[in-house]
Amino acid sequence: MPYIDEDNHGSSKARSEAQQLRALQLSAMSRVYEGADRILTGDPITVSIVSDGPAVTWSDGETIYINEKHIKDMSMEMLTKMSGLNYHELAHHFYTPREGTTLVKYVATNGYFTAFNILEDQRIETLLCARYPSVMPYLQNAALVWLQATPEAAFTQYPLIAGRRHISAAIREGFRDLFYRPDLIPDIQRITNEYRCLAFPRDYKRAEQLIQEFNDKVISQLDIPPMCGLGGCDARAPIKKGRPEPGKAQERDARIAKTMGKPESTWIPKDPVEQTEESKEQPTGCFPTQTPGDTDEGASGTGVGINPGPSTTLDMSMEEQLAKREERANDKTAQVAAGSAHVKSKGGIPEDLLTKIEEDIQTIHNRKDVIKDIKRKQNIIVHGDENWDDNSQLGEFSSVAIPPAALLYYRKFANELRKLKEDSEPAWLRETPTGKLNVLRVMRGTEIDKAFDQWTEGDDSTDIEAVILIDRSSSMSSDRNDRKASIACWTIKRALESIDCSVTVYAFDDKNEIAYRKQDKAERTKYKFIYGNGGTNPYDSLLLAEKTFMMSTRPNKMMFLITDGVFNHEKNDEVITRIAKRGVLTTQVLICDDNTMGEMDRRNQIAASRGDKIPYELNHGTEIFARIKGGKDLLQLAKSVVVGAIKKRKMIRG
Numbered sequence: 277m278p279y280i281d282e283d284n285h286g287s288s289k290a291r292s293e294a295q296q297l298r299a300l301q302l303s304a305m306s307r308v309y310e311g312a313d314r315i316l317t318g319d320p321i322t323v324s325i326v327s328d329g330p331a332v333t334w335s336d337g338e339t340i341y342i343n344e345k346h347i348k349d350m351s352m353e354m355l356t357k358m359s360g361l362n363y364h365e366l367a368h369h370f371y372t373p374r375e376g377t378t379l380v381k382y383v384a385t386n387g388y389f390t391a392f393n394i395l396e397d398q399r400i401e402t403l404l405c406a407r408y409p410s411v412m413p414y415l416q417n418a419a420l421v422w423l424q425a426t427p428e429a430a431f432t433q434y435p436l437i438a439g440r441r442h443i444s445a446a447i448r449e450g451f452r453d454l455f456y457r458p459d460l461i462p463d464i465q466r467i468t469n470e471y472r473c474l475a476f477p478r479d480y481k482r483a484e485q486l487i488q489e490f491n492d493k494v495i496s497q498l499d500i501p502p503m504c505g506l507g508g509c510d511a512r513a514p515i516k517k518g519r520p521e522p523g524k525a526q527e528r529d530a531r532i533a534k535t536m537g538k539p540e541s542t543w544i545p546k547d548p549v550e551q552t553e554e555s556k557e558q559p560t561g562c563f564p565t566q567t568p569g570d571t572d573e574g575a576s577g578t579g580v581g582i583n584p585g586p587s588t589t590l591d592m593s594m595e596e597q598l599a600k601r602e603e604r605a606n607d608k609t610a611q612v613a614a615g616s617a618h619v620k621s622k623g624g625i626p627e628d629l630l631t632k633i634e635e636d637i638q639t640i641h642n643r644k645d646v647i648k649d650i651k652r653k654q655n656i657i658v659h660g661d662e663n664w665d666d667n668s669q670l671g672e673f674s675s676v677a678i679p680p681a682a683l684l685y686y687r688k689f690a691n692e693l694r695k696l697k698e699d700s701e702p703a704w705l706r707e708t709p710t711g712k713l714n715v716l717r718v719m720r721g722t723e724i725d726k727a728f729d730q731w732t733e734g735d736d737s738t739d740i741e742a743v744i745l746i747d748r749s750s751s752m753s754s755d756r757n758d759r760k761a762s763i764a765c766w767t768i769k770r771a772l773e774s775i776d777c778s779v780t781v782y783a784f785d786d787k788n789e790i791a792y793r794k795q796d797k798a799e800r801t802k803y804k805f806i807y808g809n810g811g812t813n814p815y816d817s818l819l820l821a822e823k824t825f826m827m828s829t830r831p832n833k834m835m836f837l838i839t840d841g842v843f844n845h846e847k848n849d850e851v852i853t854r855i856a857k858r859g860v861l862t863t864q865v866l867i868c869d870d871n872t873m874g875e876m877d878r879r880n881q882i883a884a885s886r887g888d889k890i891p892y893e894l895n896h897g898t899e900i901f902a903r904i905k906g907g908k909d910l911l912q913l914a915k916s917v918v919v920g921a922i923k924k925r926k927m928i929r930g
Contacts, residue, residue: 300827305358306325308656309340309362319518320338325341327344350658352647352650356640361418363411367401370521374519384514394495401442433454435495439469441472441538442536443636445538445541451629463490467486471487669788671791675805711729740772744765744780745784746781747841751812754840761867769781773798784814785810787810825858833859835863839864864901865914868903
């Protein structure tokens with residue numbers, strides 16, 4: 277499902293270039309995730325990016341929704357995070373019981389949704405990692421980024437990650453030691469670690485017991501509940517659509533999951549100690565006091581140690597603890613904002629724990645498999661997809677035999693392009709004055725300025741994305757210009773295809789049709805006769821051309837607009853200008869005899885002398901404008917533009 281701009285409400289008002297670009301990228305992102313999800317599930321699952329919603333991501337069991345407001349850019353970091361959130365929702369699709377099942381009815385009847393959703397989030401991620409280990413770094417990254425972004429809630433978050441063993445034990449231990457209700461830790465560990473490996477529907481009864489326990493012994497005891505979890509899932513309504521994996525599949529994944537992940541080190545409750553003068557001087561914000569630099573030497577593992585002062589002693593009542601926390605929160609001199617420069621603490625997450633989070637995130641970003649995967653996604657989203665098809669109407673055009681003269685011209689054109697491509701390939705340049713010494717040549721007594729060979733990396737000058745927009749208005753049939761233009765389109769497409777370039781041809785009158793799709797090869801001996809038939813309105817074709825260029829990763833792009841008449845310049849010129857700004861070489865060819873051209877020039881001159889608006893805008897903002905008297909001159913002009921553009925790019929790259 278494509279990106280849905282719910283704020284636009286189908287308005288015909290043109291959006292800005294930036295908005296159009298973002299809409300195209302979001303649509304591409306939807307396709308990328310949807311394709312990956314369908315491969316993993318084998319189900320016709322859809323991914324829809326919407327302009328707003330109740331959470332970052334959510335799912336109804338058949339469609340995964342992503343909130344556009346949380347997609348800040350298309351960077352590697354952002355796409356890694358969003359991939360993790362997508363996989364989280366996919367895990368719900370695989371494993372979460374639907375509305376109407378025995379378990380969900382039990383949860384709804386007793387009001388246990390918060391407990392259920394917190395436990396279920398950890399179970400589904402665990403099982404998905406067991407089935408597809410390749411998703412583990414993405415789920416881990418999404419959780420770590422979320423923890424990093426919510427330092428103000430660090431002292432409440434442990435119940436949300438205790439069962440996520442794809443997060444390192446050191447980080448789980450760190451948040452365990454920060455947790456403001458240490459008396460609840462044994463129950464949190466016991467319940468989450470059992471629930472994470474349950475298989476449904478086999479374990480429905482045991483799940484009911486654990487959910488009740490988690491609600492009564494943990495959730496109901498928290499005066500400050502955990503902050504909204506990953507993707508906002510603690511507020512999730514029951515999933516209604518789709519079907520989870522059958523019991524046997526869940527049981528298999530649960531067996532594998534039991535062997536995965538490192539458990540936390542044994543938790544040892546800490547005794548309260550006297551607050552030192554040093555600790556009194558340290559700003560703590562609104563979190564349990566930490567003496568800088570202290571570690572928990574009494575416990576095994578690499579957890580972050582907390583040396584509680586009077587504000588966190590276990591014999592204090594919850595009311596007193598909350599009062600102290602509120603007091604510190606209101607103390608402007610003692611607050612430390614997230615990301616501030618305090619040497620020992622950043623917004624509630626101790627610096628050693630924050631450093632560990634940042635290190636783990638960076639480790640994920642540096643993984644070769646993650647880099648390869650995310651770069652592929654990024655290239656498609658940002659630069660386009662070579663396999664993209666605009667789904668426009670494919671026109672019905674007659675196939676006509678190519679005249680012998682046109683075949684001969686094609687061979688000459690193709691040969692010239694192939695030579696240019698050969699010159700662009702990586703190769704050794706022999707007998708150069710610098711480079712790698714050729715010992716054999718020196719021993720034969722060659723001159724010093726010919727004693728070296730130099731390796732050239734080549735260039736991308738012949739890697740071309742081309743779009744031809746051809747006027748098929750009724751007037752194009754005059755002097756058989758429609759036939760000549762059709763032959764020229766075939767020749768250009770076939771010649772460029774001989775060096776593996778991509779060429780799309782759109783035919784426009786009052787509507788738009790595809791004459792040649794990029795993936796369709798031009799026939800060897802026949803061309804499509806794009807006959808004249810209607811008015812002159814290239815707007816829809818220009819929009820499709822723009823999208824074709826945006827969705828292409830080819831570095832050298834060029835557009836030909838071929839017409840024999842004038843057309844509305846205001847809205848069309850805007851699109852042409854945008855296309856040119858994207859690095860596309862834009863060329864307009866006007867087929868016009870001397871008499872007609874003279875009449876247009878005369879009217880323009882009269883209008884200019886009166887200060888009136890010029891009636892005939894001829895070049896429409898294209899970089900190259902050429903007038904030819906007839907279709908027979910079109911092919912030579914197009915060849916000159918193509919060859920010239922390649923040579924110019926080679927000079928620039930050189």
